[in-house]
Amino acid sequence: MAASTETQVSGAQASAPPPPRRRRRWPLAPYLLSAPGLALCAVLLLVPLVMTFLLSLNSFSFYGGIQNVWQLGNYADIIADDYFHEVFLRTFRIAALVTLLCAVFGAPEAYILRRMKSPWRGLCLLIVLGPLLISVVSRTLGWALLFGSTGLVNQGLMGLGLIATPIEFMYTETGVVIALTHVLVPFMVLSVWASLQRLDPQVENAALSLGAGPLTVMRRVVLPQIVPGILSGSIIVFALAASAFATPAIIGGRRLKVAATLAYDEFLNTLNWPLGATVAVLLLIANIVIIVGCNRLVERRYKQVFE
Amino acid sequence: MKGEGDDGMAYLVLDQLTKRFGNWTAVDHASLTVEKGELISLLGPSGCGKTTTLQMIAGFLDADGGRVTLDGKDLLAKKPNERGLGIVFQSYALFPHMTAAENVAFGLEMRKINRADRERMVADALKLVGLEQYGDRHPRRMSGGQQQRVALARALVIKPSLLLLDEPLSNLDAKMREEMQIELRRIQRTVGTTMILVTHDQSEAMALSDRVVVMNKGRIQQVATPQDAYDRPANAFVANFLGRTNLLPGMVGAGAGGGTVITVADSVWPVAQEVPAGPGALAVRPEKIGFVDAGGLSGTVLARVFQGTQWLFEIETAAGRLMVIRQHDGSPLPAERERVMVGWRPQDMAVMPADPDTASGVREAA
Ligand SMILES: Nc1ncnc2c1ncn2[C@@H]1O[C@H](COP(=O)(O)OP(=O)(O)OP(=O)(O)O)[C@@H](O)[C@H]1O
């Protein structure tokens, strides 16, 4: 009885009009407060982007330098040239492969990490995040030392008699993919980790109690719930892999160009700035199209998990 | 009778089951025998180890000591997914990415039941809990009570022989709760499902259970039929936990006539239970106390309050204050500040040792 009276009372209070809030006084406040952030964004992001785009419309001749004309010649050149096709295709092949490998290694890694006990968990997390703490140049040089034809891996394999001639890692796509996966896997782990935090461990127990084996629990219960984490991790990894510079530059070298190293070379070696800018703009557009497209696709498929 | 020593039909047996978290003992040497088809309720204050006990039976927590046998077989040796128990979790633990119907169907899929049968059973189970309209909703789009009913349907649909229910009705409105209680009772009667029910609702436990288990701080205080636990609490904790009671200090000793008696202030009561001589306590419910002319405990009426159908008295006696409830039936009742004598039938009282530590493991700070 007492409980029901109380609910009635609180119900009546809830339906009373709320006290008028004092927010009319500063209609501009939200804009003023976000102004510094917006300004920073504009100066540091928008302006360089627009300038890069404008630059990509200029033309370039070997003797005359940059001509201040507005045309789409650079875009036409790139679209017509097989060499550029190859570089872009390679870039996205590498990025897709790296994303796939990161998902395959990163998601289970995060799951295992979550199940670890306290002191080990922190230690292993540190090891996983390790690559992010080491400068990109020294890390990549480390890989180069490990992978070179006289490097540790090849020496070891030959010493064991498993191979007769050294396997080429340097200046190959395989090498670039391995090195990029190593450095980008932490992003996947962190992203999946975040979605695992929201997982109720009792839900796995519920599946067990209903007779599901551990593998079925993984496939039917855990995996569908961490798809959002894998997806957002994939977006980060894909974007970073497609625009990576240092790793492909050192491991891929001159011979194995990707879009980022190509743009760099156009800027600094050929000094064809407009063409370099065009490569950069195209890379950006392709990146956005692929990421937004994939995101839409998966989001529709796993709608209920995303709310 | 379903007494404690009767293990002729023992189905689920907990033997000295213990669980520690660090140096905190959540379940302390709990022993319990449940018969086949019995409905047993675990009662106790929050944090007394009810969920922990169920989780050990289910296999989600490893016991630190003791044994559990189900139908004579060692249960702790089996993996959780091979125990075949039905469980309703306190937090529901529904699969958020599946619809209500898919949630209910999951256990049937694992049992490889064909699609047609499965769909029929799922529909029946959802109908049973009044959710036939909600089959294709996801848990996040359901109210707490609806989610709880999906959890109930999911556990019932696999027709387990042992059902562990961790506050399965806590989120339902009064009417729905009553319906579900009747449903649980019907399933228990007709299918013969053994059920262990955790509940905070004492009247629910009293109404549904064959026996209640009262726990405190990880220890089982008493296992008895609801009526026994209410009328003859084993110790002060149980007496206080189940409804309102008067606890009066006294002295247990040999009576003039040969039997054991307890002396409370100026009154003497025969003791039927086995209680060691020495300081003791007497528990008696307020509604069991009446006003007598002689042979009772004398005191003064401090206050009397009219509550519609009954009168509430507070009486000051040499053994402390006590509460008396009398029906408002027209019989003459004492006024405030009047000298009175109160008494009760010896079978309406329970006597227990005064020192809580000697009473089957109560560790009250006192
Ligand atoms: N994982 C854990 N780690 C440490 N202590 C725990 C853990 N789980 C439970 N406990 C402790 O064990 C005790 C028993 O918990 P349990 O969940 O069994 O209580 P309960 O009787 O189900 O309570 P409630 O009625 O509130 O659900 C509590 O004091 C709790 O703090």
Ligand SMILES: [Mg+2]
């Ligand atoms: Mg609990």
